[in-house]
Every structure is written in structure tokens, then in C-alpha cells.
Amino acid sequence: MAARTSLPLGLWLWRAFTIFASLFAVPYLSQRAARGKEDRARLQERLGIASVPRPAGRLVWVHGASVGESLAALPLIEKLLASGSVLVTSGTVTSARIMEKRLPRGAIHQFVPLDMPSAVARFLDHWKPEAGLFVESDLWPNLVLEAAARDVRLALVNARISEKSAQGWGRAPKSGRMLIEAFDSVLAQDEEIATRFRGMGARHVQVVGSLKADAPPLAYDAQALVALKTQIGARPLLIAAQTHPGEDETVLPAHDILRQRFKDLLTIIVPRHPERGPDIATLCGARKPARRAAGDEIKGDTEIYIADTMGELGLFYRLAHFCFIGGTLVPMGGHNPLEPALLNCAILTGPHRASAAKAYEAILAAQGFGLVASATGIAREAAKLIENPQIAAIAGAAAARGAATQAGAVARTVMVLESLIHARA
Numbered sequence: 001m002a003a004r005t006s007l008p009l010g011l012w013l014w015r016a017f018t019i020f021a022s023l024f025a026v027p028y029l030s031q032r033a034a035r036g037k038e039d040r041a042r043l044q045e046r047l048g049i050a051s052v053p054r055p056a057g058r059l060v061w062v063h064g065a066s067v068g069e070s071l072a073a074l075p076l077i078e079k080l081l082a083s084g085s086v087l088v089t090s091g092t093v094t095s096a097r098i099m100e101k102r103l104p105r106g107a108i109h110q111f112v113p114l115d116m117p118s119a120v121a122r123f124l125d126h127w128k129p130e131a132g133l134f135v136e137s138d139l140w141p142n143l144v145l146e147a148a149a150r151d152v153r154l155a156l157v158n159a160r161i162s163e164k165s166a167q168g169w170g171r172a173p174k175s176g177r178m179l180i181e182a183f184d185s186v187l188a189q190d191e192e193i194a195t196r197f198r199g200m201g202a203r204h205v206q207v208v209g210s211l212k213a214d215a216p217p218l219a220y221d222a223q224a225l226v227a228l229k230t231q232i233g234a235r236p237l238l239i240a241a242q243t244h245p246g247e248d249e250t251v252l253p254a255h256d257i258l259r260q261r262f263k264d265l266l267t268i269i270v271p272r273h274p275e276r277g278p279d280i281a282t283l284c285g286a287r288k289p290a291r292r293a294a295g296d297e298i299k300g301d302t303e304i305y306i307a308d309t310m311g312e313l314g315l316f317y318r319l320a321h322f323c324f325i326g327g328t329l330v331p332m333g334g335h336n337p338l339e340p341a342l343l344n345c346a347i348l349t350g351p352h353r354a355s356a357a358k359a360y361e362a363i364l365a366a367q368g369f370g371l372v373a374s375a376t377g378i379a380r381e382a383a384k385l386i387e388n389p390q391i392a393a394i395a396g397a398a399a400a401r402g403a404a405t406q407a408g409a410v411a412r413t414v415m416v417l418e419s420l421i422h423a424r425a
Contacts, residue, residue, distance in 0.1 A: 007178070008172070008174035008175045008178055009174075009175075010172040010174070010175035011141050011145070011175045011178060011179070014141050014142075015117065015141070015142060018114075018115055018116045018117065018142060019116070019117060021116060022114075022116040022117075022118055022119070025046075025047060025114060025116060025119070026043075026047075029043045029046055029047075029114075030043070036093065037093065038093065039093050039096060039111070042096075042111055045110050045111040045113070046111050046112075046113060046114050046119070047113065047114065047118075047119050047122065048113040048114075048118070048119035048120060048121065048122030048123035048126075049122055049126075050110060050123070050126040050127065051110065052108060052110075054126060054127055054128065055085040055108070057084055057085060058083070058084035058085065058130050058421075059084060059085045059086070059087055059127060059128070059129050059130060060080050060084060060085070060086050060087070060129060060130060060131045060132075060133065060417075060421070061086075061087045061088075061089065061127060061129035061131065061132045061133065061152075062076070062077055062080070062086060062087070062088050062089070062132075062133045062135065063088075063089045063090070063112055063132065063133065063134050063135060063138065064088075064089075064090050064095070064135035064136070064138065065090065065091055065092070065095075065135075065136070065138035066090060066091065066092045066094070066095050067090075067092065067094055067095045067098055068136075068335070068336065069090070069095075069135040069136050069138065069158075070088065070090050070095045070098065070099055070135075071098070071102070071212075071215065072135060072136070072158055072210075072211045072212045072215060072336075073088070073133075073135050073157075073158070073211060074102060074103075074104070074215060074216070075211065075214045075215055075216070075410045076133075076157070076211055076410050076413055076414065077103070077104060077107055078104045079410060079414045080414070080417075081104055081106050081107060083418075084130075085106065085107075085108070086106070086107045086108070087107075087108050087109075087110060087127055087129065088103060088107055088108065088109045088110075089109070089110050089111065089112040090109070090111070090112060091111065091112050091138070094310055096109060096111065097310070097311075098310070098311055101311070102219070112140075112143070113143070115140035115141065115142045115143055116142065117142055117146070120142045120143050120146045121146065123143075124146060124147060124150055124152075129147075129152055130152070130153065130421055131152060131153040131154070131155065131417065131420065131421050132147050132152045132153070132154045132155075133154075133155050133156075133157045133417065134154070134155070134156050134157070134183075135157055135158050135211075136158050136159065136160050137156075137159065137160055137161050137165070139156075139179055141175075141179055144179055144182050144183075145178070145179070145182055147182075148182035148183075153184050153420050153421055154182055154183045154184055154185075155183060155184060155185040155186070155187060155416070155417060155420060156180075156183045156185070156186045156187065156197075156202075157187045157211065157413055157417075158187065158189060158210060158211040158212070158409070158413075159186050159187055159188045159189065159193060159197060160188070160189050160193050160355065161193060161196050161197060161200075162333065162354055162355075163196070163354075166196040166199065166200065169200055170200075173200075176200050176201070177200060177201035180197065180200045180201055180202045181201055181202070181203060183202065183203070184203070184204065184420055185203075185204045185205075185206070185416060185417075185420055186202045186203075186204065186205045186206070187206055187207075187208045187412075187413055187416060188205060188206065188207050188208070189207075189208075189209060189210045189356075189358065189409075190207060190209075190357065190358045191207050192357070193207075194206070194207050206416060208409050208412040208413050208416070209358075209406060209407075209408060209409035209412065210338075210356065210358070210359060210406060210409055211409050211410060211413065212336050212338050212339075212356070212359070213338055213359065213403065213404075213406035213407045213408070213409060214407050214408070214409055214410040214411075215338070215339075215342075217314065217342050217343055218313055218314025218317065218339050218342075218343065219311075219314050220312070220314035220315040220318060221312075221315060224312075224315055225315055225318060225319075228298070228315065228319060229319070231297055231298035231299075232266060232298055232319070235264045235265065235266045236258075236262045236264065236265050236266070236386040237265075237266055237267075237268065237319060237320045237386075238251075238254070238255060238258060238265060238266075238267045238268070238324070238378075238382050238386075239267075239268045239270070239316055239317075239319065239320050239322075239323040239324065240267065240268070240269045240270070240323065240324040240326060241270045241313060241316065241317070241323050241324065241325055241326060241335075241340065242270060242271075242272045242313075242325060242326035242327055242335040243269055243270070243271050243272060243326035243327075244271075244272055244273075244326055244327055244330050244332055245276070245279075245330070246329065246330045247326050247327075247329045247330055247350075248269060248271070248280050248283055249283065250329055250374065250375050250378065251267065251269060251324065251375070251378065252267075252283060252284065252287065252304070252375075253375035254375040254376075254378035254379045254382070255267040255287070255303070255304065256287075256375075257375060257376065257379035258379050258382060258383060258386070259303070261383060262383075262386055265303075265386075266298065266302065266303065266304075266305060267303065267304050267305070268304075268305045268306075268307055268316060268319070269304060269305070269306050269307065270307040270312075270313060270316055271306070271307075271308055271326075272326055272327065272335065274293060274308040274309055274310055275308075276308065277291050277292075277293050277294075277306050277308025278291075280304075280306050280308070281304075281306055284303070284304050287303045287304050288301050288302055288303045288304070289302070289303070289304040289305075289306055290302045290304070290305050290306065291306045291308055292305065292306065292307045292308055292309050292312075293306075293308040293309055313339060313340075314339075314343070317339065317340040317343045317345045318343055318345075320345065320392075321344065321345060321346060321385065321389070321392035321393050321395065321396040322345060322346040322347070322348065322382070322385045322392055322395060322396065323340050323345055323346075323347060323348070324347075324348040324349070324372070324378055324382075325337055325340070325347050325348070325349050327352065327355075328349045328350030328351065328352045328353055329350035329351075329352070329373070330350075330352065331352050332352060332355075333352055333353070333354045333355030333356075334349060334350075334352055334353040334354070334355050334356055334360060335355070335356075336356060336359075337349065337353075337356060337359050337360050337363050337403075338356070338359050338363075338403045338406065340399070341363050341399035341400055341402060341403035342400060342403050342404075343400075344393075344396035344397055344399065344400045345396050345399065346363075346367050346370065346385070346392065346395035346396045346398065346399040347360075347363055347364075347367070347370055347399060348370050348371075348372050348378060348381050348382070349364070349370055349371065349372065350371075350372060350373055351371070351373060358406065359403070359406055362402040362403065362405050362406055363399050363402035363403055364402070365402060366398040366399060366401050366402030366405075367395050367398050367399055367402065368398070369381060369395075
């Protein structure tokens with residue numbers, strides 16, 4: 001990296017703040033651990049202190065902020081393992097737990113260090129990666145710039161940035177440009193995103209598509225699926241997956257509308273954040289709820305089943321031919337529509353779909369329907385599919401075809417990365 005004094009003001013202030021904040025890193029992490037936000041047994045990793053030795057030979061480092069980014073990178077990680085070791089970092093306890101179950105044999109998981117110069121230096125001193133792949137947009141200035149200063153080949157893969165975020169960086173253009181110029185390559189999900197990165201000063205921007213389209217179907221517990229199907233029986237289903245506050249308040253009235261027509265309707269709500277389970281149960285009011293995290297089963301009088309557990313989306317997407325995808329009625333950008341579509345589960349979605357715009361576009365075009373904006377809209381579209389299971393099955397198959405058109409990003413990404421790594425070998 002260039003001399004520290006050449007840092008733009010925004011990055012200089014961030015560096016100064018993180019040096020000061022490092023004095024309080026241990027109590028900060030301990031406080032987060034007490035709230036379940038950190039793994040107490042692995043706090044040293046957040047300080048850049050590795051918990052396992054570095055393997056010999058070439059090592060590629062893959063970083064994803066949380067669950068979605070980490071899961072999206074799995075097919076890429078598997079390909080990279082064929083030619084060396086892979087270190088995977090993430091920042092959340094949930095992502096660490098899921099990676100423990102899902103990472104291919106030979107890949108190593110560590111928590112990403114706090115973005116403090118001392119922690120970053122310890123991390124890079126130990127791991128000495130040949131290349132660093134940042135998934136989507138989790139860019140920590142000290143981590144990125146120090147890696148670049150050590151001649152680590154950096155690529156931003158499955159790259160995305162919203163218009164709002166790009167405008168935010170536009171208010172600190174010199175800082176944004178220095179940060180994005182640290183990347184040797186930016187592999188964007190679509191041309192619109194690529195244009196935003198070019199506007200920030202990114203070099204070697206290519207459009208390769210979304211890694212999520214190449215992900216294997218979500219895993220599931222076969223015994224749990226049989227148990228759920230037995231409990232549900234022939235009851236009609238409305239599934240609302242990955243919901244946020246403000247969306248459950250729309251899904252529940254949609255349930256009420258549908259119950260007027262389908263007396264034994266069961267609505268399954270899978271909140272994006274499982275800890276919201278008790279709050280959703282309270283929202284149900286007089287509707288009879290059951291919570292999966294509490295060990296409740298679906299009984300004949302259960303109206304709302306709250307699936308407040310982690311890592312079971314593959315189970316619930318296999319229960320029906322359609323579902324509502326959350327994060328789309330509130331301005332969150334929408335969650336991954338490819339996961340249900342690849343399981344022949346058609347989607348209903350609100351207007352906020354920017355985080356996976358091309359995937360939503362392809363799936364909705366294949367289905368020929370799916371846009372909703374209210375409880376009435378959800379109920380209207382759901383009623384058509386509940387009433388005619390054959391049409392629902394056809395819609396699910398169409399969603400899968402739409403999702404399949406997005407595949408191929410992993411192969412294109414690996415090709416670029418191999419060239420990147422070998423260019424400095």
C-alpha cells in the first residue's frame with residue numbers, strides 16, 4: 001500500500017479510529033459474546049490470532065460477511081480446493097456454525113479479524129494467502145488495503161453494490177476509489193452492477209453472473225421432512241420465507257383472507273432471524289401459533305407454524321410448490337430466490353428485489369406471475385395455486401427453468417481467478 005500519509009481523509013480517520021478502538025477490543029468482544037454475537041471459545045480469531053496452523057503450499061482466502069455470502073461461495077470453494085488449500089472467513093456466529101456443517105473437506109474456517117491494524121497484521125502474518133476473494137461487498141478498509149500492500153492478489157467476486165451504496169461512496173470518492181482500486185479484478189453479477197463499480201474506479205471489471213445460481217440444492221433432513229408432511233397431511237399451505245419485521249404483519253392478514261376460502265389452511269413463517277420467533281407468536285394474536293424452536297408440533301388446530309430455527313430452508317421449500325420470499329415487501333433488496341426455484345418452488349415477491357435483480361427477473365419471466373405488494377395480492381396469487389395443484393407444480397418447474405438460465409458463474413469465476421493467481425506466480 002502507498003505510504004500511510006497518502007491515505008484520503010476518510011480512510012485516515014477510519015485507521016486512526018480503529019487504532020484507538022483496539023484498546024477496547026477485548027471487552028467489546030466479551031460483551032458481544034455475552035449476547036451470543038460472538039463465539040467465546042474463538043474470540044482470539046477476531047483478534048487475528050489463528051486457532052489452527054497454516055497448511056503448506058498455495059492458500060486462497062475466501063471472505064464472506066455472513067450466511068448468504070458464505071453459502072454462495074461453496075461451489076467456488078470446492079473448485080479451488082482442487083489446486084490448493086482454502087481459508088474461509090466470515091463474521092457471524094451463525095455463518096460459522098453453518099460452515100462447520102457445509103464446508104468441503106480440506107477447507108478451513110476462521111472468524112475474520114476485527115478491522116484493526118494490529119489484528120489484521122496478525123491474521124496476514126500467519127496465513128500469507130496468495131489470493132484473497134471477497135464475496136459480494138463486505139469491504140473492511142484496513143483488511144483490504146493491508147492485504148494489497150502485502151501483494152495479495154485481490155478479487156471482488158459475486159460482486160454487487162446497490163445504487164444507494166454507490167451514492168454513499170460517492171460522498172467520499174477518494175476513499176472509495178483507493179479501496180476499490182486495491183482489487184485486481186471485480187467480477188460483477190450483472191452489467192448494471194459492473195457500471196457502478198467502474199464509476200467508483202474499479203479496474204478489470206467483468207460480468208460473470210451470480211455464484212448463487214451454481215449452488216447445490218439446499219440440504220435437508222429426510223426424517224424431518226417425513227415428520228412434517230405427516231403432521232401437515234393434506235392441508236393447503238402458504239409458506240413465507242426469510243421474513244423481516246413489517247412483512248409478518250402483511251403475511252398474517254393474507255392468511256386470514258385465505259382462511260375464509262380454505263378453512264384448514266396452514267401458514268408457515270420462516271423468519272430471516274430466528275430470534276424473532278416469540279415476537280411473531282405474539283403478532284399472531286388469536287390465531288393459533290406453534291414454534292419449531294420450542295419443540296411444538298403442527299396439530300389440527302395450528303394455524304401459524306413459526307419455523308424459528310437455522311439452516312432448515314431446504315426442508316420448508318420442499319413442502320410446497322410456491323412460497324413468498326421475504327425482504328421484498330420492506331426495503332431489504334430481497335433474499336435469494338434461486339434457492340426455492342432450484343427446488344421447483346415458484347416464488348411470490350414484493351417490489352424490493354435489487355439484491356438479486358437478474359435472478360428475480362429470470363424466474364418471474366419463466367413463471368409468468370409472482371409480483372405482490374399487499375396482503376390482498378399475496379392471498380390472490382396464493383389462492384390460484386392452492387386451488388389448482390397442477391398449475392402450482394407447473395409454476396414450480398418453470399421457476400426451476402428460470403433459475404437454471406443463471407448458471408455458469410462458478411466456471412467463469414474460476415477461470416478469471418486462476419489467471420489472476422498465475423499472473424503473479
